[in-house]
Amino acid sequence: MRKINRTLISKSISTLVMCSAPLFASAEVVVLKAANIITMDEKNPRAEAIAFDTNTKKITAVGSLKDVSASAPNATVKDLGTTVLMPGFIDPHNHPFLSGITTQAPAFWIAPYVGYKSWADVQAKILKEDKAAPAGVPLIFNGVDKLLQQAPTPTKDVLDKLTPSGRPVLVIDNSGHAVYFNTASIKMLGWKGGKPPANPVGGSFGRNQDGTSNGTANETAAIMAVAGPILPKAIPHLLLSGAEWYAYMASLGITATSEHTYSTGMYKGYLALASVPNSPLRMSVYHMAVDADAGVKATWPDSSMVRKNGIKLWADGTPWLGSVAQSFGYLDNERTRNAEIILGPLGEKGMNYTRLQLDELLDKYSPMGYQMAFHCNGDVGFDVVLDAYEYALNKYNLIGTDHRWRVEHLGAARADQFKRAESLGVTVSLAPFQYIYWGDLLDGTMFKPEYGAQWQRAGDSFKYNIHTTFHNDGSVSPPDTLRNIQHMVTRTTDVGTVHGANQAVTLDQALKASTINGAYQLKRDTEIGSLEVGKYADLVELSADITAINPNEITDKVKVQGTWLGGKKIDTAQFLKEIKAIDPSEHQALGEASLKGVHSH
CATH class of the missing domain: 3.10.310.70 (Diaminopimelate Epimerase; Chain A, domain 1)
Structure with a gap:
């Protein structure tokens, strides 16, 4: 296992203060003092206080309490005591409506x-x-x-x-x-x-x-x-079910996420969730390529809360049913037989599209300027996706541009594929839950150890500048960012077993995967992901300094105490009350719209 990088601990609290203006009216600026502030800003990694403007909802100063207070002498100062602040966590691949409707009461x-x-x-x-x-x-x-x-x-x-x-x-x-x-x-x-x-x-x-x-x-x-x-x-109130998942994500420290199987039938639902005062999440949507209107522009009144980022495509299926485009097969045993696993290997037969079909889809959407996002689990599938991406990126003169095309999940990816992704400007989002919950089966029961122990190659991915992120893919797993961080640093499964210790990451890398890298992947890194002047005051309150905790004890000793969005402390109970008051009959289409994405995992 890799030694954890303690850079953030060793650096003293910076007194660097950057202000968008020298003075602010007291009614507009709030200063928060915390036991520690982990900013995820490499230029200013630690702070004691942060100030934000309640009108713009953006940060005006970060640094020592003395210097931050001096930047706004009439500001209200709130001492959060032993609380540790970080940028709100970012889960860049989720499915809030589908997850809420199928997991929250009355489901x-x-x-x-x-x-x-x-x-x-x-x-x-x-x-x-x-x-x-x-x-x-x-x-x-x-x-x-x-x-x-x-x-x-x-x-x-x-x-x-x-x-x-x-x-x-x-x-x-x-x-x-x-x-x-x-x-x-x-x-x-x-x-x-x-x-x-x-x-x-x-x-x-x-x-x-x-x-x-x-x-x-x-x-x-x-x-x-x-x-x-x-x-x-x-489910009598489909909108409320989606709101329950929003509140659940917020309770685990998340302040920004995505809808990775968006369809037009969700438009009014996401508008409603964003419109109430206590809405806890910023949303970026990816429209399913299979929809006839996937390329149609969609805008919401407040683009900081909801925006359309790109197009979602599928390369292959799921490792849990054997429908994956990979170069190696499953082991033949009682467990895999009882699960009716297709033993394979399927190779390109596991692809949902032919290469010609992929090219046609990319030809359709690339000129529109959308960010592409491909569901992909198998190594063969990843090769095909990278081939298709390279062809389209060259065809439309996008090589070297800031396109940020994505690939999701990548359980069976190889190290060389991450290097190739870097050369194309492609970013990846890994799925720690696949290893955390299934890791003990992946290694030796589902696959030979040379494949199963290396599932979710997080360590290899961080060798390259591909802005690796971690996601939870609700409802396939709980949206638990702290759990992802702990298990990717320790490379343990949920029961504590280690498989493929060489794929462990440093704590710094895991924190980046859950904050600033997520913001980059969602094309929001100028707005969120780190605590810097000019960015939104999106915060998570933690009970302890995560960098000072034994990584094996993170989920036991670090608790989420609340979140802030744009400088507002979120009240999830009030948020649910606000959503409950909305007429559910206006959102009955959410059921069918959400079901369109059930094949996404």
Whole structure:
């Protein structure tokens, strides 16, 4: 494991103070004093106080309390005591509406990492909620995982036994690539004779030998056909569910994120979330390339709160179902067989698009000036994406420009691919959760150690100037930035095992991946990501100095105490109250719009 860089500790608190103007009216400037301020500004890494203008919402001074106070002598000074301040955390790849609708009450989150370790736990939960809920009300469960929980495929026959009340039930696979449902759901859908319609393009329905539904649907088009009619009856306030995920992210210190499966049906929803006074997150959206209107310009009244960044594309599928474009196969054992893993290797057969189709998509969107973002897990997929990127970047004279095209997840990436990404100006967002929660299976059960132990090559990625970030990809994992930092520094899984210690990163690198690099990737680094004069006062309050804590104890000893957005201390309870007051009937389209992105993980 690499030795942690303690540069931030060794540097004394800087008294450098930079002000956008020498004096401000007392009603407009607030000074915050903290036990320590980690600025993530390499020119001024530590401070004692920070000042911001409540009108512009931006920082006016950073440095010692004496010098910051001198810059605004009539300012209000708030002493935060033992609190440590940092720039608000940035999760550059998430899915707030989908996550909120499928994990927050009245839906039930049954993933292994939120307490449902086994299939027995899942069965008990479904039985319990079926008994407790009002008669006939559909129930939504999200997070069943065949690998981690050793769950069977929850077909109609399995779910009928778990729902003796006869109510409709929908269970979403943790991968997001499949849904499972019972007989009552089939009746609600109105399928004549219990037989599903013809398979839609890009999706499929599971069928028994007699053509009747077996209670399964795979990939977006089929999933939407099943879940679309059920969700609105199960989730009465879809906007509030999205707001719950916003509040959850804020409770874990996040102040900026993205919607990586945006569609036009979400426009009003994100407008509503951004419009209330206590909105806790800045949002950047990436429109799904499969939408006919993906290239249409979209603007919101306050572009600092919501803006359209780019286009989202998919290279391959998910490692948890074996639908990954990679050069090596899965190990053949009871665990992988029970999970019905495609052993492969699939190579380019695991790609969602042919190279010609990728070129056509990039030809369509590149001239529009959008930032591209590719979902990709396999090493073969990464090669194809980089080939397509190189072709398009050269064709449209973008090599050497500040395009910041992205690639997401990259579980099976090779070190040489990061070097190539650097040469193209491509930035990457890694998915620590894949290693944290699945690492003990990846190494030796799913793959040979030379592949599984190196999954999520964070150490290799930081050898190159590609502005590596960490994301959580809600709802595939909780949006827990501190957990990401701890486990990428210690290279431990959730149970404390080390695999591929050479892929550990320094604490400085992990903090950058969660702050300033995230801002760069979202094209917001002139606004957020570090505490500097002229940037928004987006802050996270921590209970302790993360750089002074044993990395193995970060999640135990460092707690998020609150966040600030634009110099306003966020009240998430008030935020949810504000959203609850909005008429839910105005946002019923959110269910179908969110379901379009369930294949993103």
